[in-house]
Amino acid sequence: MPYILNTENDTGEMLRAAGLKSLSDLYSHLPSKIKISGEPNIPSGLSEQETGQFVKGLAEKNKILNSFNSFLGAGVYNHYIPSALKPLISRAEFLTAYTPYQAECSQGILQAIYEYQSYICLLTGMDVSNASLFDAGSSLSESVLMSLRITKRSKVVISSAINPEYKKTLYTYLSGFNFKIQEIDFNKDGATDIDLLREALDDNTACFALQSPSFFGIIEDTEKFSSLAKEKSALTILVANPMSLALLKEPANCGIDIVCGDGQVLGGSLSLGGPSFGFLATKNEYLRQMPGRIVGKSVDREGKPAYCLTLQAREQHIKREKATSNICSNQSLNAIQSAIYLSLMGKAGLRDCALYSLNLAHYLYEKLKEIDKVKLNFSRNFFNEFIWQADNGKNIVKKLYKEKIIAGLSLDGVSPKLKNGILSCCTETKTKEQIDSFIETLRNILG
């Protein structure tokens, strides 16, 4: 029997010690009506060797992204991961450790999370960060709930150019309450329509939430939105891509009150979209409304610097039904992974990734522009992805796929205005040759 160390001899002696005759005596007080008769109907256990063979077979059935010339992004990005990252984050003393409630035997975890929180603050310019949430969807949802608590208002305004996966999560998270959610459409440039926002904001609006770079890749003029929201004393929530923040203005300097988003880009694998982690950073004044665990720096009894989980009175294990959120487990390992990634890449390395992504995406854009049948209707102010359109877009994507090219995400169904739209992305992992080959194949298909 794998993973169980009690021998028959041990079992016998332990049963005797407990005054029992057989293992089934341990369950003698359970009503017989609820006991399973016989064994559950699942296969017999496998040896490690057989398990490995079988599961490797399943893995091989997947066609990995790197076997294609892929321009897929849309929330999950294929960035380069330095070799040193995996051995560090796979160390058992991180991987198999529990939540660092016992500070004295968890100083390494706590310091690593403190460094993570610092990194998020440095990238976003915000005052404080929590120790992570699940993903961008849940961090957007928690940010919105935070704004509802802070303002005690009940209307939520969001940009329709937020990633649909995050929007869906937000709608679900808010479905237990009677809050009103209003979506603001985008204008002809693909940017969120500020005039529509002006109309939507009222004295009952808790927040305006937008994403930049948006789901369409466009860098929104966040300052304009936040100052408009401020006029109605509503908070502005930004869903940000932390990789883009290597180049883009710190959200704190754009009047943003809460920054959230997904950390997959900071050293995370694709993994079908999970696990990654969600981050959430805000201003000092909202600290006590921030959900999730937080690590603080203090001292020990001898005055030595020491770290511990802090401000726990906000959390479910103390405040129960009055807690800021029900969150308990978060995505600590992924958050620590991002701190290690940022340390490895460093200032210059992260900037390179962002700069190369920006340049390659714009190179692809310029190349597509040269093709007559390709329409590029949206703003050129994009980071690493953008939307292009061509008649029968979905069909073109299919034809390219046959040539081992994944052109991007087909947007049919996202919005009628985006019919035949394709969202294409470049990270630093793309090469000029791959882009040129994509363009050449596309030309052939379009004829």
Add this chain to the structure above:
Amino acid sequence: MSILKFSKTHEWAKIDNNTAVIGISDYAQHSLGDIVFIEVPKVKDKVKAGSQFGTIESTKAASELYSPLSGEVIEINKDLINNPQWVNESPLERGWMIKIKIENNSEVNNLLDEAAYKDFVAKESH
């Protein structure tokens, strides 16, 4: 001469004519432990007897503060916000939280005097 009254939710009120200073009892600070954070209303806010007027946190617990009396806040203990330990060190003096203008003097009759509160606490902690 001010009079000291207590509520069953462990707040005290020091009543002086039409004003009352409000804080939490020694028993309350003791059961909460080391106070780390206090949130109180702003001057001119209204508080209502029996309703929440603020929150108080220790490292191990979070609790609501309920006003013993109704009225308008005329002063808050600003220094306490940065020195929450005063609630532990001196709950009835330096640890005061807000001062209100009493709206309805008859509410005072609903509160316990010191002896009655001591009895109440003795029963509750048993």
Add this chain to the structure above:
Amino acid sequence: MDNRLIFEKSDEGRKSNYVKKPAIELKEPGQILPANLLREALPLPSLGELEVVRHYTNLSKLNFSLDTNFYPLGSCTMKYNPKINEELSSLEGFLNIHPFQSEACLSGALELIYNLEALLSEITGMKRFSFQASSGAQGELTGMLMIRKYHKVMKNKKRKVIVPDSSHGTNPATSSMCGYETVVVESNPDGLIDLDKLSKVVDGETAAIMLTNPNTLGLFEENILEVADIIHKNGGLLYYDGANFNALLGITTPRLMGFDVIHLNLHKTFSTPHGCGGPGAGAVGVVDRLTDFLPAPVIDKKKDKFYFNYKIKHSIGKVRAFYGNFSVLVRAYVYLLRLGREGLLRVSQNAVLNANYIREKLKNDYNVASNKPSMHEVVFSCTRQKEKGVPALDIAKRLIDYGMHPPTMYFPLIVKEALMVEPTETESRKTLDYFIDCMLKINREIEQNAQTLHDAPHTTPVKRVDEVRAARNPDLRWRFSAK
């Protein structure tokens, strides 16, 4: 050891050259984007790879972990995390797949999730599962939102959710996040649900009861069928917090106990690593009548082909982007393949045996919180020790000196000076004996040298941390100006 922060080890000018410079004409951001969108400086450190490797390797060495220490941590099921789980979940075929690739590209992943669902359905008696939730608490949110929507569609007027006073904090917190009022029902002196008290609070407005079974005192709720009856008769549903399901694998199912919606913590019962507090996964299972409310999509099979099925009549939507913590699902699946049907029972039996062994050996020296039989965990109430001036906290901290992680402390809230011990099935009798010896030794130390306990731990990189200071003056991040 150099315990400076990573930021303080930075030296301007270091660069590790990890990524390839593209063979196109490179423009500066300002040549591509308007200046008002760009930042002026990027305040990140510059380090060499060796520094980073040493920094985080040394940090890791300051921690207890399952691979290095025994974690008798109640309600957390810190069982061994098999290495094969790690190897197989790290296969390129599982790591390098994008959620927006076509179903044809993802067939192996879809098949794996589909198979995992079938195994868990059989083990729990539930009809279907959703794997979107990233933790137990998010599983609770998923399940309770389904219950809310179910009542809405059925036009049931429901207002409140019942939880026992021994429940996990996540239960009432989840109930609030679903817009329900939480009603707490007091346990009886044995630590079990009090049927009389329950009957008094349940009425037509009861949406659900949230229960853990075995409960947080490690006791089996013997009256579970009566509880189910009371709730169901009033049109309510039963939510199962599966945190303690490790005690019951192969013995009973939540279905047989009368539950309608459940979550399983794959990072507890199904051996996936805790990773300093996450990622976990909350698999949410439902009985037949609730399958129309599951988050979309679920994975279905048509003629040997697996696909994402978004056609769920009353779906609550999504609780997170994409399909959940997939890598965690791979690990749980591998674990279940290894265990097989005969393994399930061995897991629960040995988990319960180990807990009862500890109970027997310590019951004369430490009060047991309830006279009812223990299941996979035993809760001690250190009141005798506290009377001698040594609280449960000191005992817990002293265990660190003996190389063991403290048990869960001061929980459940209804037990004074609680220490909740869950050894799990993967620990050997020798390890349990060592734990027992240390607990007995600590009990003797109370008489001999209580100060040693007040000052514990002595062997860790830092002594007890000043949590009051941390909360009064929050220092939550490093700043460049602090240099």
